[in-house]
Amino acid sequence: ASVFAGIAQAPEDPILGVTVAFNKDPNPNKVNLGVGAYRTEEGKPLVLNVVRRAEQMLINDPTRYKEYLPITGLAEFNKLSAKLIFGADSPAILENRVATVQCLSGTGSLRVGGEFLARHYHEHTVYIPQPTWGNHPKVFTLAGLKDVRYYRYYDPATRGLDFKGLLEDLGSAPNGAIVLIHACAHNPTGVDPTLDQWEQIRQLMRSKSLLPFFDSAYQGFASGSLDKDAQSVRMFVADGGELLMAQSYAKNMGMYGERVGALSIVCRSADVASRVESQLKLVIRPMYSSPPLHGPSVVATILKDSEMFKEWTVELKAMADRIISMRQQLFDALKARGTPGDWSHIIKQIGMFTFTGLTSEQVAFMRQEYHIYMTSDGRISMAGLNAKNVPILADAIHAAVT
Numbered sequence: 001a002s003v004f005a006g007i008a009q010a011p012e013d014p015i016l017g018v019t020v021a022f023n024k025d026p027n028p029n030k031v032n033l034g035v036g037a038y039r040t041e042e043g044k045p046l047v048l049n050v051v052r053r054a055e056q057m058l059i060n061d062p063t064r065y066k067e068y069l070p071i072t073g074l075a076e077f078n079k080l081s082a083k084l085i086f087g088a089d090s091p092a093i094l095e096n097r098v099a100t101v102q103c104l105s106g107t108g109s110l111r112v113g114g115e116f117l118a119r120h121y122h123e124h125t126v127y128i129p130q131p132t133w134g135n136h137p138k139v140f141t142l143a144g145l146k147d148v149r150y151y152r153y154y155d156p157a158t159r160g161l162d163f164k165g166l167l168e169d170l171g172s173a174p175n176g177a178i179v180l181i182h183a184c185a186h187n188p189t190g191v192d193p194t195l196d197q198w199e200q201i202r203q204l205m206r207s208k209s210l211l212p213f214f215d216s217a218y219q220g221f222a223s224g225s226l227d228k229d230a231q232s233v234r235m236f237v238a239d240g241g242e243l244l245m246a247q248s249y250a251k252n253m254g255m256y257g258e259r260v261g262a263l264s265i266v267c268r269s270a271d272v273a274s275r276v277e278s279q280l281k282l283v284i285r286p287m288y289s290s291p292p293l294h295g296p297s298v299v300a301t302i303l304k305d306s307e308m309f310k311e312w313t314v315e316l317k318a319m320a321d322r323i324i325s326m327r328q329q330l331f332d333a334l335k336a337r338g339t340p341g342d343w344s345h346i347i348k349q350i351g352m353f354t355f356t357g358l359t360s361e362q363v364a365f366m367r368q369e370y371h372i373y374m375t376s377d378g379r380i381s382m383a384g385l386n387a388k389n390v391p392i393l394a395d396a397i398h399a400a401v402t
């Protein structure tokens with residue numbers, strides 16, 4: 001008998017499991033709105049032109065080797081990534097008080113940051129929004145931050161921000177607690193604070209020395225502007241305080257499977273930042289030694305060349321704009337059907353997802369009857385929609401709620 005005979009079958013991941021179920025469905029008209037990846041109007045994955053171009057340049061360069069990167073990754077990529085999120089003229093960068101390490105996309109950055117905090121930060125309580133990306137609590141718990149708590153974020157009644165609840169919960173958090181913040185395009189709700197609300201959140205957090213841990217998985221993908229989507233983060237950097245930043249190039253450069261990301265820790269001084277970096281190396285070395293080479297080389301090639309950077313922003317904006325237009329098309333389709341209820345949140349919410357407000361029963365009905373797949377919390381990926389499947393989805397929602 002197997003020495004593993006007693007092992008129980010583990011459940012599928014609640015998000016990735018949607019695609020597993022979708023792939024098993026033989027219906028030719030099936031629609032996958034569970035996956036958090038961009039699709040073209042033709043329903044195909046997209047590799048950006050500028051990425052293809054950068055890859056070609058790298059392949060044709062005979063001076064490039066496959067040597068190991070240092071533990072902290074590609075230095076040029078790290079510098080450019082910090083500039084991208086904090087802004088080229090950020091005082092924290094000019095004063096050399098940002099420690100940046102290349103990590104395995106957003107998830108790896110969160111994990112390394114979490115483990116660093118578990119080892120070196122006095123407070124192990126981390127607050128995450130209710131709801132949030134389902135991986136957050138698991139990543140932090142396994143990183144050693146055992147006390148994961150929720151702060152109120154989403155109000156189902158308004159399908160908007162529960163700002164009062166958020167301020168109350170952060171207001172009663174223990175001083176120094178870590179607070180996970182979605183920099184923009186909150187997943188799964190698509191609900192972001194206004195700049196005015198961000199400022200109030202900042203003041204409250206700084207007054208209680210709550211430590212911000214920003215998760216930036218959608219910079220540029222929400223509004224189409226890289227700078228606009230970084231405004232929340234830059235407010236917190238501008239006050240001179242400290243914070244952590246997990247960056248992902250999965251969505252905004254379409255680098256999903258290449259696992260390109262960075263963790264930055266903004267410190268009060270260059271001296272502290274240098275010691276922080278030395279400790280980050282001790283977290284990373286026994287975990288995976290050093291990060292991959294190809295992805296960050298592509299990203300750095302694009303970020304450092306002004307013409308390629310420009311081309312990227314145009315392609316990025318085109319993705320953001322297509323998603324925004326899908327919001328309008330879905331909203332119009334429901335209106336045309338006279339579907340009961342207020343669906344204006346579809347056009348108000350931001351980023352890749354709409355938190356529809358559909359119940360898990362309605363979600364199950366739509367899968368059964370219409371072969372439309374989404375997570376059971378009613379979250380749909382707007383990037384999976386196109387002119388062909390919007391009417392199918394609108395019919396399904398109409399049937400589910402009537």
Ligand code: PMP
Binds near residue numbers: 036182247249256261
């Ligand atoms: N944070 C949030 C909020 C996300 O939505 C995602 C991707 N779904 C990630 C982090 C991490 O993604 P990745 O590891 O692919 O960069």
